[in-house]
Amino acid sequence: MTLLIVGAGLSGAVIARKSAEKGYYCRVIDSRPHIAGNCHTQRDAGTGVMMHVYGPHIFHTDDADVWAYANRFAEFVPFLNRVKTTAQGAVYSLPVNLHTINQFFGRTMGPDEARAFIDSKADRSIENPRTFEEQALRFVGRELYEAFFKGYTEKQWGCLPSELPASILKRLPLRFNYDDNYFAHRFQGIPRDGYTAMVSAILDHPRITVELETAYNPAMAEAADHVFWSGPLDGFFDYRLGRLGYRTLDFERFTHDGDYQGCAVMNYGDPDVPWTRITEHKHFSPWENHQGSICYREYSRPAGDEDIPYYPIRLVKEKSLLARYVDLARAQDKTTFVGRLGTYRYLDMDVTIREALDTAAAFVASQTGGQAM
Numbered sequence: 001m002t003l004l005i006v007g008a009g010l011s012g013a014v015i016a017r018k019s020a021e022k023g024y025y026c027r028v029i030d031s032r033p034h035i036a037g038n039c040h041t042q043r044d045a046g047t048g049v050m051m052h053v054y055g056p057h058i059f060h061t062d063d064a065d066v067w068a069y070a071n072r073f074a075e076f077v078p079f080l081n082r083v084k085t086t087a088q089g090a091v092y093s094l095p096v097n098l099h100t101i102n103q104f105f106g107r108t109m110g111p112d113e114a115r116a117f118i119d120s121k122a123d124r125s126i127e128n129p130r131t132f133e134e135q136a137l138r139f140v141g142r143e144l145y146e147a148f149f150k151g152y153t154e155k156q157w158g159c160l161p162s163e164l165p166a167s168i169l170k171r172l173p174l175r176f177n178y179d180d181n182y183f184a185h186r187f188q189g190i191p192r193d194g195y196t197a198m199v200s201a202i203l204d205h206p207r208i209t210v211e212l213e214t215a216y217n218p219a220m221a222e223a224a225d226h227v228f229w230s231g232p233l234d235g236f237f238d239y240r241l242g243r244l245g246y247r248t249l250d251f252e253r254f255t256h257d258g259d260y261q262g263c264a265v266m267n268y269g270d271p272d273v274p275w276t277r278i279t280e281h282k283h284f285s286p287w288e289n290h291q292g293s294i295c296y297r298e299y300s301r302p303a304g305d306e307d308i309p310y311y312p313i314r315l316v317k318e319k320s321l322l323a324r325y326v327d328l329a330r331a332q333d334k335t336t337f338v339g340r341l342g343t344y345r346y347l348d349m350d351v352t353i354r355e356a357l358d359t360a361a362a363f364v365a366s367q368t369g370g371q372a373m
């Protein structure tokens with residue numbers, strides 16, 4: 001049996017590998033000139049710095065199977081993301097923790113005192129926060145919200161936080177200790193040789209072929225027994241119901257001799273600074289030594305038709321359009337829609353791998369009369 005897998009990012013690669021190991025021949029195509037989708041990494045020709053070409057990617061998970069799977073294909077170096085933010089003329093630690101709170105309010109509180117203090121700032125009239133703004137006002141109060149979240153979120157999403165769902169802010173913890181590790185997961189790291197090397201190892205199997213700079217056409221699907229589509233869901237249907245909205249990112253690259261900012265990611269909370277954050281790539285590989293430094297200033301804007309889609313917007317309008325595309329997708333027996341673009345959801349890398357493993361397992365089981373993989 002032959003599978004066509006559209007997209008050589010994490011979803012496509014993991015599905016191809018899992019299927020190939022079960023005896024399927026997998027033709028993987030990608031329209032870009034490289035594998036690994038948006039987690040693609042590449043060494044800068046001048047400095048040798050490993051660049052996270054489409055923005056910062058830190059692998060973090062609580063899923064021991066996914067962690068073991070990723071470690072089969074790459075050597076991971078432990079890495080904790082210690083994000084800083086510049087706001088109102090000072091540099092603070094994120095996610096909001098006891099250091100941030102004490103520094104911001106000029107206090108020396110312990111955890112219990114800080115908890116009571118923040119509680120006194122919280123707007124208790126909001127019982128069930130529905131929007132990003134309500135969630136912030138309910139849990140951190142107005143001052144911290146306006147310093148760290150309001151301006152950043154307006155820049156990132158191009159709308160008011162009162163128009164966004166509370167779930168976006170729920171990605172971030174609020175801590176009453178000095179833990180400044182951005183992610184609260186057990187396993188965290190970055191592949192020593194970058195993500196592209198990892199995805200290349202996943203795709204390295206005698207029953208997998210990869211064709212880059214190759215656009216999909218329906219004849220390819222006809223030649224295959226099944227298709228896994230990790231491209232944009234609306235793109236599969238030629239956008240016939242309209243376009244699902246995305247935010248795209250622009251990276252303004254600049255070089256610096258030595259060390260520019262002393263950390264990998266510096267956010268900018270003030271609304272009058274047009275970029276959301278600056279990433280200094282050499283800090284993603286602290287085990288390497290490079291003379292020069294390459295940084296990206298990151299700007300967010302609505303994606304035009306030709307732009308790379310990054311963040312699915314998923315507001316009310318997009319969700320109703322999504323529901324109609326999902327109906328169309330369900331009627332496609334021969335095609336399974338996978339990944340961030342194929343399902344129009346914001347997925348972390350670990351969830352992407354988990355879903356790809358599960359999707360491949362379910363597919364193989366369906367073909368073999370329900371046998372477990």
Ligand code: UDP
Nearest residue numbers: 085148149150152153156168169171172267
């Ligand atoms: N956010 C913010 N200020 C920050 C960092 C994040 O307001 O300094 C908000 C922003 O709306 C973002 C959301 O919190 O989309 C989730 O943050 P996360 O770091 O998970 O962003 P992502 O990984 O989606 O870029």
